[in-house]
Amino acid sequence: MLSFVVPSLPENGAPKQEQCSLSCALLSIVCSALALWNTALMSSTHGARARARIEVTAAIKEEARRQLAKEGATKLSLRAVARELGMASSALYRYFPSRDDLLTALIIDSYESLGEAAEAARDAAADAGPVRRWTVLCEGVRTWALTHPHEYALIYGTPVPGYSAPETTVPAAARAVLVALGILRDAQAGPGLAPPSLPPELEPEAARMAADVAPDLPPEVVMTALAAWAQMFGLIGFELFGQFNRVVEDRDTFFRHVAGQLARTVGLVDSRQDATA
Amino acid sequence: MLSFVVPSLPENGAPKQEQCSLSCALLSIVCSALALWNTALMSSTHGARARARIEVTAAIKEEARRQLAKEGATKLSLRAVARELGMASSALYRYFPSRDDLLTALIIDSYESLGEAAEAARDAAADAGPVRRWTVLCEGVRTWALTHPHEYALIYGTPVPGYSAPETTVPAAARAVLVALGILRDAQAGPGLAPPSLPPELEPEAARMAADVAPDLPPEVVMTALAAWAQMFGLIGFELFGQFNRVVEDRDTFFRHVAGQLARTVGLVDSRQDATA
DNA sequence: TCGGTTTCGAGAGCAGTGCTCTCGTTCGTG
DNA sequence: CACGAACGAGAGCACTGCTCTCGAAACCGA
Known part of the structure; x- marks a missing residue:
C-alpha cells in the first residue's frame, strides 16, 4: 500500500x-x-x-x-x-x-504518541511566556524523540517502504504541529506577536498556506513557524542519528538555546517570565 | 559491522x-x-x-x-x-x-558526492557576497538531495542497520560542512562577520567545538553555523520525505528565503551584491 | 620450470523473510 | 438448524543474507 x-x-x-x-x-x-x-x-x-x-x-x-x-x-x-x-x-x-499496512498503523500510533507528548509539554508550561512555552514544546518533542528513537525514525526518518505516507496519516501527523500553532495563537491573543518580514515573492505562498492551516494567524508567522518546525527536526535528527557525535557534547543547553532562537525568529517576544526562567 | x-x-x-x-x-x-x-x-x-x-x-x-x-x-x-x-x-x-560493509562503502561514496556538489556550489558563487554564497551552497546541497534522494536518505535519513556510522565515514561526512565553514572564513577575512550572541552557559561548549573544528573562527559563529547546518537538513528532509506535501508548494523560493535567514543568523552580513542578486 | 600457497568463483545448503493458497473448524445469523 | 462468513493452521513459493566446501586458476619462491 x-x-x-x-x-x-x-x-x-x-x-x-x-x-x-x-x-x-x-x-x-x-x-x-x-x-x-x-x-x-x-x-x-x-x-x-x-x-x-x-x-x-x-x-x-x-x-x-x-x-x-x-x-x-x-x-x-x-x-x-x-x-x-x-x-x-x-x-x-x-x-x-x-x-506495510501494519507499519502504517504503527506510524499513526507514533504520530499520536508524539502529539500527546507535545500537548503535555504545552500544558506543563501553560502559564509561562511565549518564548518559554515554545522552548518547552520543542524540548518535549526532542525528549520524546530521544526516548522513542525507532518511532521517531519511523515517522521523520527515511520512509521505510516507499516515499510518501498514505493520506490516513495526515491528521495524526498534524497533531503536534497544531500545538505549536496554538502557542502562537495564544501569544497573538495575549503578549503579542512580532510578525517577521517576508520577501514579496513569498507572500502569496504564505497567504495560501495560512488559509489552509491557520487563517487566524498572520501569514508570515505561519510560514516562518513551519520553517522553524522543520528546522527543529533537523536538529533532533542530527542528534539522534549520530551526526553530532564528537561534535556537540552539551546537547541539552545547545538545543534549548537554538529552540529559543527559533521562537524569536517566528515572532514570539520575550516576556518577564521568559527572562527570569 | x-x-x-x-x-x-x-x-x-x-x-x-x-x-x-x-x-x-x-x-x-x-x-x-x-x-x-x-x-x-x-x-x-x-x-x-x-x-x-x-x-x-x-x-x-x-x-x-x-x-x-x-x-x-x-x-x-x-x-x-x-x-x-x-x-x-x-x-x-x-x-x-x-x-553492511557494502552499504558503508556506498555511504562514503554518497558523502563524497555531496561534498563535491557543495564544493561546486561554492565555486559557482565565489565572487558573490557572503549571504548569497551561503544561500547558493544551501541550494546546492538541496539540489543534490532532490536528485539523489536515496543517497540522501542513506546518509541523513535513518541509519539503516544500526544507529551509528563507523569511524571511517567521518572524514567524508565532514567534507560538505567544511565548505560552509570555508565561506564563513572568507567572510571573516573580507566583508566581515557579525558574531551572534551566545548565553554564557554555552560559551565553554562553543569554545571546545571551535577548537576542534575551526580554531580560526569565533566560537559563537562555529556553534551557530553547526546549528544552522542541521536546521537546513531539517528543511531538506521535510521536503524530501513528504512532510511538506500539500503544505508548501513553491519550495524553491521558500527554501531560498529560509537559507538566507539562516545565513544572517550565523553572522553573515548582506553586501551590495546580495541586495542586487 | 615445478610445487605449494593463496585467491577466486561456483554450487549447495541453512535459516530466515513476506506472502499465497487451501482446508478444516468455528461462529453469527437468517 | 443450516448456511455462509470469518478464522486459524499448515504447506509451499520465491526471495534474502550468509556459510561451507571444492575445484580451478594465479602467484611466488626454490
Whole structure:
C-alpha cells in the first residue's frame, strides 16, 4: 500500500514488480475495507467475535510496537510477531493485509504518541511566556524523540517502504504541529506577536498556506513557524542519528538555546517570565 | 559491522543475536584487513590479479549504487547485484564481508558526492557576497538531495542497520560542512562577520567545538553555523520525505528565503551584491 | 620450470523473510 | 438448524543474507 504512492521515483520494470504494484492496489482496497469493517464493529459492537477481532488486532500492534522499539522498523518481522503471539504467521494476514499496512498503523500510533507528548509539554508550561512555552514544546518533542528513537525514525526518518505516507496519516501527523500553532495563537491573543518580514515573492505562498492551516494567524508567522518546525527536526535528527557525535557534547543547553532562537525568529517576544526562567 | 556500534539502544537478548554481534566483530576485523589489502594493492599494483580485484570491487559498487538509486537502501540485495554482474552471490563475499560493509562503502561514496556538489556550489558563487554564497551552497546541497534522494536518505535519513556510522565515514561526512565553514572564513577575512550572541552557559561548549573544528573562527559563529547546518537538513528532509506535501508548494523560493535567514543568523552580513542578486 | 600457497568463483545448503493458497473448524445469523 | 462468513493452521513459493566446501586458476619462491 505504501509503495503504491510512489509516482516520482523510478520503479524497476520487471514484470514481477508490476504484478506486485497491482496486487498492492487491490490490497489497499482490501485494507480500507478491513478498516471500515473494524470501525463498524467498534461502533456497534456486533458480538463476541468482533470484540475478539479488535482485541487480537490490538495485541498484534502491541507486540509489533515492542519489536519496533527494540530493533527498529527494518527488523520488524511479521513471522516474529506471530511467533510471539503463538499463532501462525498466515493468520496475521486476516488483520493486516501486508507488512506495510501494519507499519502504517504503527506510524499513526507514533504520530499520536508524539502529539500527546507535545500537548503535555504545552500544558506543563501553560502559564509561562511565549518564548518559554515554545522552548518547552520543542524540548518535549526532542525528549520524546530521544526516548522513542525507532518511532521517531519511523515517522521523520527515511520512509521505510516507499516515499510518501498514505493520506490516513495526515491528521495524526498534524497533531503536534497544531500545538505549536496554538502557542502562537495564544501569544497573538495575549503578549503579542512580532510578525517577521517576508520577501514579496513569498507572500502569496504564505497567504495560501495560512488559509489552509491557520487563517487566524498572520501569514508570515505561519510560514516562518513551519520553517522553524522543520528546522527543529533537523536538529533532533542530527542528534539522534549520530551526526553530532564528537561534535556537540552539551546537547541539552545547545538545543534549548537554538529552540529559543527559533521562537524569536517566528515572532514570539520575550516576556518577564521568559527572562527570569 | 554497522550494527556493532550500537551502545545506547537495547538489543534483544536472544543467544542468536549475541552470536551475530560476535561474528560481526570478527567480520569488522576481516573487513579492515580487506580494506588495507585493497589499498596496499592499489598503491603497489602487485599484478594483473590485484587490478582485477579493484576492478571487480568497483563494478560491484557501481551496480550496487545503481540499485540504491533505483529502489533505495532497504531493497538493495547482494544476490541481485551478483545476478546483474553474472556471478555467484557467494563470490561477492570475497570483496565485501557483509551487506553492511557494502552499504558503508556506498555511504562514503554518497558523502563524497555531496561534498563535491557543495564544493561546486561554492565555486559557482565565489565572487558573490557572503549571504548569497551561503544561500547558493544551501541550494546546492538541496539540489543534490532532490536528485539523489536515496543517497540522501542513506546518509541523513535513518541509519539503516544500526544507529551509528563507523569511524571511517567521518572524514567524508565532514567534507560538505567544511565548505560552509570555508565561506564563513572568507567572510571573516573580507566583508566581515557579525558574531551572534551566545548565553554564557554555552560559551565553554562553543569554545571546545571551535577548537576542534575551526580554531580560526569565533566560537559563537562555529556553534551557530553547526546549528544552522542541521536546521537546513531539517528543511531538506521535510521536503524530501513528504512532510511538506500539500503544505508548501513553491519550495524553491521558500527554501531560498529560509537559507538566507539562516545565513544572517550565523553572522553573515548582506553586501551590495546580495541586495542586487 | 615445478610445487605449494593463496585467491577466486561456483554450487549447495541453512535459516530466515513476506506472502499465497487451501482446508478444516468455528461462529453469527437468517 | 443450516448456511455462509470469518478464522486459524499448515504447506509451499520465491526471495534474502550468509556459510561451507571444492575445484580451478594465479602467484611466488626454490
